[in-house]
Amino acid sequence: MHGPPDRGSSPLSIASIVASMTTAAVGSGLMFAYSPYMLARSADAAxxxxxxxxxxxxxxxxxxxxxGPxxxxxxxxRLFACSMGIVIIAAAFIASNLSVSLWILGxxxxxAAANCNFIIAQSWLNHAASNAWRGRAMxxxxxxxxxxxxxxxxLxxxxxxxxxxxxLLxxxxxxLAILPIGLTRLPNPPAPARVNVDVGMAWQISPVGLIGVLASGGLSMVVQGFVPIYATTNGVAQQQVGLLMFVMQTGLLFVQYPLGILSDRMDRRRVLLITCAIILTAGTAALFASFTHMILFMLIFLVFGGAIETIYSIANAHSNDRADPGDYVPLSSTLLVAWSAAATVVPLAVTALMPVFGPKTFIGAAxxxxxxxxxxxxxxxxxRDPVPTAERESFELRSAQLPNAAVLTDPEARAADQSTEPTG
Structure with missing residues (x-):
């Protein structure tokens, strides 16, 4: 049964959502490191x-x-439980170790299931949270x-x-992640609004925002996906591969947060230029970084990956700055599909070019x-002139590896969220 949003609820009311998704993320992090490590060590299929x-x-x-449908x-x-079940099936395919094709299918x-889970969780969280603390909760x-x-x-x-x-882990x-959501007393949110994809509208609102989300899709999936492959093919030990992935995942918070705060205080496009300069500097350093100096290597990729994640957050915020409340749902839908399309095409191109240009192809592509x-x-x-500071939404930490699920939130709540949260 669907219930109205409990705008008087406390932050503790969303603990079940956060606990479920954080627990699921541990399993996802395991497979993000394990799959490329094992496939890169296999001689079956390059x-x-x-x-x-x-x-x-x-x-x-x-x-x-x-x-959405x-x-x-x-x-x-129900869909949350089903999509978690699909994640389990995918891991079982890999655990069977029968063929490379099953690994790819898994x-x-x-x-598909991970994006579904994340969209459900963020939609539910937006529905349950009060306007007063929704931004902090997100x-x-x-x-x-x-x-x-x-x-x-x-791990x-x-x-x-x-x-x-x-x-198996x-x-x-x-x-384990199914249990908190399965036992929660939070009412189900209402059915999502109809999702519309309108590339022309997104371009008119903010060309920099649309192209930035496209760029971040390709950048994030290429760097996060190919770094463990690159490290493994260069003989890096399993423990160091895991530590490298840990540093890249958690280190992005230290890079993204100060740049995001800066983007609340000046033209976000200028901050995007600064971020691109950081990517180019760190990426160039990554081309020459040696695995024999592993601490330095990890620091370079911490900055490289963190700056790439920042492109998504600031470009997304820049688009929302220029959008009318009635455009939030179709705009978010369009940006979501654009990100996903780029995240598919760019890694595919890198995979095709890697036999020609070598294992550092992904760095060159980035x-x-x-x-x-x-x-x-x-x-x-x-x-175009910048958006006045007073008219901007406040910056929120976001990861380019995770979809923006605002397409499934209540449009009225989304509009209220934009108008009531303080700007930095």
Whole structure:
């Protein structure tokens, strides 16, 4: 039964949502490190590691498209349990270790189900939270989820890869994640608004925002997906691969937060230019970084990955700054699909080019995307005046690895959220 949003609820009322998704994130972090590590060490198919990255992104695109209609059909709680079940099935495919094709299929199923889970959770959280603390709740939710991913990556480095312990642990954490949501007393949110994709509208609202989200989709999936492959093929030990992924996941908070606060105080496009410059600097350093100096290598990729995540957050906020309240739902829907499409196409291109240009192809691709976006933003800077500070939404921490599920929130609550939260 659907209930009205409890605007008088306390932050403790959403604890079940945060607990479920953080627990699930630990299992996801395990597989984000385990799958590329094992596939890169396998001699069966050289294309498999890159194909697994593309499969996750394509599955995520499918999840973005089907989640809304499925929620309308069965509701948030039932679909959450079903999509967690699909994550378990995907891990079971990998645990069976029968063929590379099953690994790829498993990663694709995971991508679809993980996006579905995240969209459900964020929609539910937006529905339950009061306008007075929704922004803080969303930032805490993102941080908890990212930290869960990082803890999963770290845990991967502490357990043996022989046998199938890692996928079994993923199954365990995913099953455990069903319990808090299954036992919650929060009412189901109403069915989501109809999702409309309108690229023309998104372009008219903010070309810099739309192209930024496109760029961040390709950048994030390429760097986060190919770093463990790159490290493994260069003989980096399992424990160090897990630590590297942990540093990249959790370190982004230290890079994104100060840049986000800065974007509340000056033209966000200028902050995007600063962020692109950081990506180009760190990416160039990454080209020459040596695995023999692992601490320095990790610091470089912490900054590299963190700046890439920041593109998504600031570009998304810049688009919302220029949008009317009635455009929030179709705009968020369009940005979500744009991100997912780029996250599929760019890794696919890197996978195809890697046999020609070598294991550092993903770094070169990231540098090209960042340079192109920097030039585009420079051009747009002279075409349009900045949004006045008083008219902006406040910056929220977001991860480019996670979809923006505002398309499934109550449009009135979204509009209220934009108008009542203080600007920085």
């Amino acid at each position: 294309w498999a590691p890159g194909a697994a990255v593309t499969a996750v992104a394509f599955g995520g695109l499918v999840g973005c498209v089907v989640t 499925l929620i309308q059909r069965v509701g948030h709680a 990663r694709g199923l995971y991508g 930032s805490f939710f993102y941080m908890a989820y990212v930290l869960g991913l990082g803890c999963g990556s770290w 991967f480095g502490q357990i043996p890869t022989s046998g199938n312990l890692t996928p 993923t199954i365990f954490f995913t099953a 540098l090209l995307v960042a340079a192109a976006y920097m030039l585009f933003t420079l051009w747009r800077l002279n075409e």
